[in-house]
Structures are given as C-alpha cells and as structure tokens.
Amino acid sequence: MTTPAVQRAVDAAFREEWGRVVATLIRRTGDWDLAEECAQEAFTEALRRWPVDGVPQRPGAWLTTVAGNRAIDRLRRGARGAELLEQAGREALPRSDTNEDAMPELFDETDEIEDDRLRLIFTCCHPALPLEGRVALTLRSLAGLTTAEIAHAFLVPEATMAKRLTRTKGKIAAAGIPYRVPPAHLLPERTAGVLAVLYLMFNEGHSASSGTELIRAGLCDEAIRLGRALQQMMPDEPEAIGALALMLLHHSRRHARVGGDGELITLEEQDRDRWDKAEIQEGLRLLELVLHRRQVGPYQLQAAIAACHARAASAADTDWREIAGLYALLEARMPSPVVSLNRAVAVAMAGDLEAGLAIVDALSGEARLERYYLLEATRADLLRRRGDQAAAAAAYERALPLAPSEVERRYLSSRLQEVGGSSATATTPNS
Amino acid sequence: MNYLLFIWADGMPAPDELAVLQREIPGWVEEMDRRGVRLLGRELDLPETAATVRVRDGQTLVTDGPFAETKEFVAGFDLLECADLDEAIEVAAKCPISWIQQVEIRPFSDGLRLGAQASAFGRGEDGAVSPYLLSMWVDGTSGPPPGDAAVLREGEAWRQDLVARGIHVLGNPLGGTDTATTVRVRDGETLLSDGPFSEIEEFIAGIDVVSCADRQEAIQLAAAHPIARYHAIEVRPFYSE
Numbered sequence: 001m002t003t004p005a006v007q008r009a010v011d012a013a014f015r016e017e018w019g020r021v022v023a024t025l026i027r028r029t030g031d032w033d034l035a036e037e038c039a040q041e042a043f044t045e046a047l048r049r050w051p052v053d054g055v056p057q058r059p060g061a062w063l064t065t066v067a068g069n070r071a072i073d074r075l076r077r078g079a080r081g082a083e084l085l086e087q088a089g090r091e092a093l094p095r096s097d098t099n100e101d102a103m104p105e106l107f108d109e110t111d112e113i114e115d116d117r118l119r120l121i122f123t124c125c126h127p128a129l130p131l132e133g134r135v136a137l138t139l140r141s142l143a144g145l146t147t148a149e150i151a152h153a154f155l156v157p158e159a160t161m162a163k164r165l166t167r168t169k170g171k172i173a174a175a176g177i178p179y180r181v182p183p184a185h186l187l188p189e190r191t192a193g194v195l196a197v198l199y200l201m202f203n204e205g206h207s208a209s210s211g212t213e214l215i216r217a218g219l220c221d222e223a224i225r226l227g228r229a230l231q232q233m234m235p236d237e238p239e240a241i242g243a244l245a246l247m248l249l250h251h252s253r254r255h256a257r258v259g260g261d262g263e264l265i266t267l268e269e270q271d272r273d274r275w276d277k278a279e280i281q282e283g284l285r286l287l288e289l290v291l292h293r294r295q296v297g298p299y300q301l302q303a304a305i306a307a308c309h310a311r312a313a314s315a316a317d318t319d320w321r322e323i324a325g326l327y328a329l330l331e332a333r334m335p336s337p338v339v340s341l342n343r344a345v346a347v348a349m350a351g352d353l354e355a356g357l358a359i360v361d362a363l364s365g366e367a368r369l370e371r372y373y374l375l376e377a378t379r380a381d382l383l384r385r386r387g388d389q390a391a392a393a394a395a396y397e398r399a400l401p402l403a404p405s406e407v408e409r410r411y412l413s414s415r416l417q418e419v420g421g422s423s424a425t426a427t428t429p430n431s
Numbered sequence: 432m433n434y435l436l437f438i439w440a441d442g443m444p445a446p447d448e449l450a451v452l453q454r455e456i457p458g459w460v461e462e463m464d465r466r467g468v469r470l471l472g473r474e475l476d477l478p479e480t481a482a483t484v485r486v487r488d489g490q491t492l493v494t495d496g497p498f499a500e501t502k503e504f505v506a507g508f509d510l511l512e513c514a515d516l517d518e519a520i521e522v523a524a525k526c527p528i529s530w531i532q533q534v535e536i537r538p539f540s541d542g543l544r545l546g547a548q549a550s551a552f553g554r555g556e557d558g559a560v561s562p563y564l565l566s567m568w569v570d571g572t573s574g575p576p577p578g579d580a581a582v583l584r585e586g587e588a589w590r591q592d593l594v595a596r597g598i599h600v601l602g603n604p605l606g607g608t609d610t611a612t613t614v615r616v617r618d619g620e621t622l623l624s625d626g627p628f629s630e631i632e633e634f635i636a637g638i639d640v641v642s643c644a645d646r647q648e649a650i651q652l653a654a655a656h657p658i659a660r661y662h663a664i665e666v667r668p669f670y671s672e
Contacts, residue, residue: 128516128612130625167609171625174610175538176432178515186517189621 009055010046017060018043018144019229021067023116026141026179029071032169036141038074042067117142118181118233121226125194126177133168134197135204140165142229143222153204153219194230195243195299198223202247206254207405220251241290242300248283249306252276264411268315280310301330320350337366341378348382357382373402377412384419393421433512433543434519435605435638436472437535438528439613439628440506448531455527463511468522470545471553472509474670475564481667482646483568484653491654498568498665499631505566507670508638510543510601516612523614524621533615535628537635538606540578546594548642549601555671560642562600563649566665567658569636574661577607577636585657586637593641593652602639633662 018039025035042063056062124138136154139145145153151161171177182190205219227244234240256270265271287303305326312318327343340363348356360379369375380395396416403409444452463469478497485492497504509526513519516536523534552562575582583604593599611627627634636658643649646666653664 126516127623128520128625133625171610174540174606175536175612176434176513176515176519178517182517 003051006047006051006055009050009059010043013046013059013063014043014144015225017063019117019120019142020060021063022141022144023120024064025067025071026120027116028068029075030179031071032141032172034071034074035067038067038070039063039144041070115181117229119179121194121230121233122181122190123172123177123179125190125197126172127190127193128175128177129168129171130164131197131200133164133171135201136161136164137168138197138226139201139219139222142226145218145222149218153216191234191237191239195239198227198230199243199247199299201226202250206250217254220247220254223247224251238290238293238295239297239299241286242297242303245283245286245290246299246303246306248279248286249303249310252279252283252310258407262407262410263414264407266411267309272314275310283307284310296329298330298334301326301333305330318349320346324350337363337369338372338374341369341375345378345382348385353382353386357386371402373399373404373408373412375399376402380415380419384415389419392419396421432515432519433470433510433539434516435537435539435543436509436511436519436523436526437505437537437628437635438474438507438509439503439533439535441503441532444531451531452527455530459526462525463509463522468511468513468518470510470512470543471549472507473553473555473562474507475505476668476670478504478667481665482650484650484659484664484666485662486654486659491650491659493650497667498566498663499629499633501629501631503629505635508564510545520612520614520621520623524616529614530616533613533628536612536614537627538610539603540606540610541603543601544590544594544599544603545601546599547597552600552640552642557642557669557671560598560644561646561649562640562642562669563646564665564667564669565602565639565641565649565653565656566635566667567604567637567639567656567662568633568665569658569662570633572632578604582657582661589656590639593639598642598652600640600642602637604637605635607636608634 021039021042022035025038026032029035045066046059046063050056120141121138124141125134129137132154136150139150139153140147147162147165148158150165151158154161156164172179181187202220202223205216205221205223207216224244224247227240227247231237231240231244252275253267253270255276256272256274257265257267259265283303284307287300287307290300291304305323308319308323308326324343324346327339327346331339331343340359344356344359344363346356347359357379360375360382363369363375366375376395376399380392380399383392383395393416396412396419400409400412400416403412460469460472479495481495481497483494483496483498485494511519511522513522516538519536523529523536526534528534551558569577571577586604590599590602608627611625613624613626613628615622615624641649641652643652646668649666653659653666656664658664
C-alpha cells in the first residue's frame, strides 16, 4: 500500500476513532493523561505498521488494542517501580496480540465502546467544571485536537491552554466527577449542558475574526462532527437533532457572510448562490424530522428560524412574520434580551417598523445589553430603514466602540458613511 | 469520597428566609442521615467570636475577629460520604441553605479523619469541654505552596499528637480551590459554579475540630500548627443552645 493511501487511512481513523480509543482507555485506567498518550502512540504505531501489514479491517479495534497494551505496559512499570523497570527491559512483558482475530473480549463490546464515548462527552461537559475547560477538554479528548491547536483557536498562549486542560482534568479526579452517562433524572439538564458546549464551540468558530479564519473554521467542523456523533449516540434526544440542524444551517452561509476583503456581509445582502445547498438540505431534513416529534426546545426553534432564511430564495422572500412568531416562542421559553432584540428585527422586517423600534427602545435600560454593540447597531439599522438618517448615524456611532472585532467595526463604519455620518471615530490613526 | 459542605452566608437571612430554613432543615438532616450520606454537621458561632492566630519569628500573634473581614462568612459545615461529586451536588442542592444562600463542596484530599468523639460532637453533646473549629487560611502567593509535602507531614504529626492526647475531634486537609464547586438553587434550578464561593485570594486549605477547655487552649493548639507560621488559622467556637 502506498504511503499517501496509508496516511489517508490513518487520518480518517484519527477523525473517526480518536475519541473512542481515548474514551475506552479512560474507563479502563481512570487516567486521562495516560489514555491520551497511549492513544497518540497507537496512531504513531499505525503509521509504522499499516504500510507493511495493511490497514486492519476494524481500525478502531486495532488502535484500541494497541493503545490498551501500551497502557498496561506503563501501569505495570509504574507499579513495580524503577528497580523492576530494568527487569522489564530484559524479559519482555506479555502483551496482547494486535492481530484482531486473536483479541477476544475487546471486540465483543462494541456497545460498551459506544457508551464510552458518551461517558467521555458527559464528563468533559460536566457543569462543575469551568466552562472554558469544558470546551477545551472536549476538543482535546473527543476531537483529538492538540493543545497548540486549541490554544490557537482561542487566541491564548499554548502554556495557558495546557494549564487549563491540566486544571480541568485535575478537578475531575480530585473532586470525584464520575465517568458515566448521567442517570435518567439528570439526563435532560446534562444533555442541555453538552449541547451548550458544542454550540459555544461552533459560535467561537463562526464569529468573524480576521487572521485566524482557518483555525476557527476547524472549530465549526469539530462542533458539527461532535454534534453528529452525539445525535447518533442519543437518537431519541430532539434537542441534539435541533442543535445539529441549527449548526448546519448557520454553517451553510459561511462562504457568503464574509466578503473578499474580509468584510461582513449581512444576511440581507448575501449572495444566496454561495450558500452550501447540501448543508441546507441536511439541516432542513433533520429539522422536519424532529419537529414531527412535537417536543420543541430552544435549539429546534432557533433552527426553525434559520430554516426560514434558508428556504427564502431572496431576502425579499423571507417570511418575517413566521420568524417573528418563532422568536416570540423562543422568548417565552428562554427569556433573554438578545432574543427580544432579534424579535424586534423580525417584527420590523415583517412590516411594523415602529413596533420593532419600540421593542428596541424598551431594551435600552437592560444592563445585560449595555456593552452589546448589536443593540445600537439594530436601532441604527431600523432608523435607517425609516429614513431617519441623523438618528441612525448617532446610533452607529454609539455601536462602533462596542464592536468586538475589526470585521464588525468596518461594517459599521461603512454603514455610518452611507447615512452621511463621519467614520472618523472608527479609523485607527496611521502608525 | 468524603466531602466538606461549607455553609456560606452573605449576611443574616431575612425573617421569612429564616422561617423557611427552620422549617426545612430538619427534614434534610433526617433524610441525609438516614441515607448515610451525611456524617454530621454543626453550626458555628458568629464570626465576631473568632480569633485569628499567626506565628511570626516565634511570636504568637492573635487578633480578635475572623480571618476574612468580608460580608460573607462560613456559618457552619456538614461532612458527607458520597459515591461521587454528583451525589454530593444532589445532597447540596437539597440542602435548604442553597435555596437562599449557597454551599460550597470541597473534597478532602486525603480522606476524612474522624475521632472517637466525632459522633457526640455531631449531636451537640460537648460535655465539659468546648469544640473549636480551626480553619487553615492559606494564600497562594507566600510561604510554601498549598500541598507542600513538608508542611503536610508536620501538620499530620500535629494531628497525631492531638489524637494521642484525645482532643482531636475530626479534620484533615482539603482539596485546593481548583477542586471546589459552589451550589445555589434558584427557581428550582441547580446552579453550579466552578471554584470556591469566596472570591478573596486566600482560601481554607483544611479544617480541624479540637475539643478544648477554653479559647486560650484552642489558640495555643492553632499556634503549634505549621500553617500558623506561614499563613493564618482562624479559631472559632460552635453555636450551642
């Protein structure tokens, strides 16, 4: 077999199997670091052996066996201490054969291995862990991203991320966080927690930020991949399907939402031909499937809103009345000023500009929106649509210093110029 | 695993809150004792009854009052024996204190040492002696790091000595702040946050309960602990009716 073909097989196995191998090893050894290191060694071993022996029929089983043997070796060495380590060098320790036919019990526990991956995701996303640690550990243990990759994605030094991972794993062990799928009475709440971590991961990747586009796109891919895995593991969980549909529908617009110069393009102005049709189809199909179950939740509602946009052939065809209704349902289930702000836009776009502006005005005193640039940006946009240029310009100017990234600042500046304001406050002095 | 449930009060509860606590706490105690997850618990006397002990250059320095002069204070604790953190969280969330104020769960890093007098102490049967809580307040910036092996060894020798003298009721070092979980219940929803409740830099690295003739003896015992040389130990009596 050619080396590139083997490399591809190993890469594919890495994406498919990393989480399973790590998850099973954690269950057997209780040691997260050991599990990661041995999984890494198994993949290195695959690169060495597969070109010679061929790619095994069940790569996951092969990798789990090799990683398991490494773990056994290390644990034995650790237990016997330094003195016995020398002996171990002379007489090789008996190890399991990595010929899968010779490995009995490992391969009969496919269900158990699938459960391991669920145990792993629920443990990584345990609500007693720091939120940043949950996201990082999920990316490390389940998705197999390196510490350096995760650090890049979150724009922190690698040492900071390494510390965060160590601290998170440390709490799991020291505080006695169980390695398990939560019992039935905890499951709904904990599942919501897992979905929140995946959606946070997705949004981190989706939010526009210059320079790190590629790495951030990787976060979206991982979140969707994990979302798919979770949906397979929990086929009866409607919100898992809703979250996956939501991520797919948002992701379908990724090529259209940023222009050639990195500028932000609003939904209204996006070239809809550049939307990913396959992702839209999959998202719509999942959503339709899950809405039939009549167990609606916040992710399904948000996906339904995204679906309204996805189905509209042009911005003018958007069913804003439907969207406003969906936001009202979402607001009732998940009261949040950000949801109300979105409802304001939908109400205005559905034809009642004044009612939309009234909702925005009512949100003005909201402390949680004080530093949220979209409050003023939304007000500005609605005022602009009303033809109130001066008031719109003033609102854009208030939004500008609050915008979180250069992409958003540039968008606001260009709007500000359109309504006749000066964007002097936005341009950084030449250095 | 053994966990310590710190009862953190932020000020005195309002009269209606106090009524809820008085009505609901006995049921919680009864249920958790029956299940065997709660070993014992006691309410502390108010913070102003505390003394803070430091030893510097061989001199014992005692200041009146609690170590942390914050609005929040530890009002008591419960000791748990749970399968894992999920069970400890469940016990904590059912504790009526967490509905109004909050509780902090900390694992004992090396298990809990319970002396022969522990159960009588739990029942509030103190007899002729008085129990005192010694809280080891550590800051992460000076002295040997928390968990320093030499300090732990010396602390253990100190404890052994107290056990031999029959005055050690219970206690052991706690897991660090990285292992803490704070629990609140609001509108029926259990809210967890990672880390200790108090946001001050110093934290309680361990507790011991000693039974003493008087406050002076408790202060002397605290002064003999290695943490007093590097950090500070708060000595506080328990509430008794």
